[in-house]
Amino acid sequence: MTTLPTRSVPGAFPALVLALTLPSTALAEFRPMDDGAMSSVTGQAGVTIELETRVNMDRLTWTDEGSINVNGLRLSGHNDTTLDNMKLTIDIAGQNEVLDYGFSEIARRADTGVLDLAANADIADALTTYDTGAGFGKQFNSGDLVIHLGATDYGDPTSLNDYLQAVDFELAVDSITATGSEGSATLFSNVLLQGYVGPTDIVIRNGGNATRTLANGNTVSGSELQLDTHFEITNGSLDWDAADLLLIFNFAAVGIEGLQIHNRRGNDTLGHFGMASATAKLSRGTGSVSGQDGLSVHDVEFRADIDMPVFRIGQASIGSVQFTDFAITDTTLMVYGH
Known part of the structure; x- marks a missing residue:
């Protein structure tokens, strides 16, 4: 025995x-x-997922006293093709482990001489930003969950343009409507956005039970979801039928054609490779004034240049509109029910 x-x-x-x-x-x-x-x-290697998809949704409705409806939503590749060539890498980090993040692939190519450092200031900046000395990417703590979205095939390794345009997308929405006791109104209609998705990272930080205090006094959990993404809109159009912008400007009966959102002008282009960028952190939080517990959205930042070559009010165009170094910073939201 x-x-x-x-x-x-x-x-x-x-x-x-x-x-x-x-x-x-x-x-x-x-x-x-x-x-x-x-x-x-x-297990140290993590999981890689190659993704192809097309998403269609007839209606998405949020109902309270009234309702908001998103009608005829579609997410696909350009010209209603399959949204493809996407690769997700999912890792649970060890202490001080370096994982792919942001433009780390560009830094890796620059280090091996595949990309010329003198050809583009962003390339040299990427090498400085993402070379940790222990690998290319970003260093994480033990237990952090790291999801990195890149491309399955980046094309010619010497072509920066192939890298930036590896994943194309198209987002279409027939209309966004509001319904209440007074009837219904269309807020937006005929929305079509085409562009490219750059490196996108979702990190769930393992902060345990630790908390920290934001500059506005709100208390938030040290365990939080962090979002960092780059993207470009190369062609967009929409009808802004009845809506206010920041509760100040009413954009009723506005039409926009040829919309582009990027970051190729101004003083904050370095490190973005011409793409718009957005970052945010989400966690459990407590408002310093209200004392309410809810979802804290903090450290929000958005940077872009915005071009609207055709800006219509009614049927007549009033010319073109451009924003340079458009930035949203120092923004915090506390979201809770009432």
């Missing part, structure tokens, strides 16, 4: 269950593993 080891080791119970189902001759080949041996076989 074979005697099973009685020393408790991490993961020993599942191994014991498996062992009891095996013939004794096979069991004789099993040996207990100490903590060091167990750590050497812990």
Whole structure:
């Protein structure tokens, strides 16, 4: 009769269950593993997902006293093709582990000489930003969940343009309407946005039960979801039928054609490769004034240049409109029910 080891080791119970189902001759080949041996076989590689999709939604409705409806939503590749060539890498970081983040692939190519540092100031900046000394990317803490969206195939490794346009998308919405006791109104209609998705990162920071206090006094959890994305709108159009912007400007009966959102002008282009960028952090929070617990959206930042070559009011165009170095910063939201 074979005697099973009685020393408790991490993961020993599942191994014991498996062992009891095996013939004794096979069991004789099993040996207990100490903590060091167990750590050497812990999964380190993460998961990679190659993704292709097309999303269609007839109606999305949020109902309170009235309702808001998003009608005829579609997400696809350009010209209603499949949204493809996307690769998600998912990792749970070890302490100080360096994982792909942002434009780290550009830094990696620059380091090997595939991309010319002198050709574009952004390339040299990427090498400085993403070279950690222990790899290219960003250093994380133990237990951080890191999701990085890139491309399955970046095309010619010497072509920066191939890299930036590897993942194309198209977002279409027939209309966005509001319905209440007074009837219904169309807020936006004929929305069509075409562009490219740059590197996008979603990180769930493992902050345990720690908290921190924001500049406005709100208390937020140290465990938070962090979003960092780059993108470009190359061609967009919409009808702004009845809506206010920042509760100041009423854009009723406005039409926009040829919309472009990028970051190629002004003083804050470095490090963005001509793409607009957005970052935000989300966590549990408590408002310093209201005392309410809710969802805190903080450290919000958006940077872009915006071009509207055709800006119509009614049927007549009033010319073109451009924003340079458009930035939303120092923005915090506390969201809770009432």
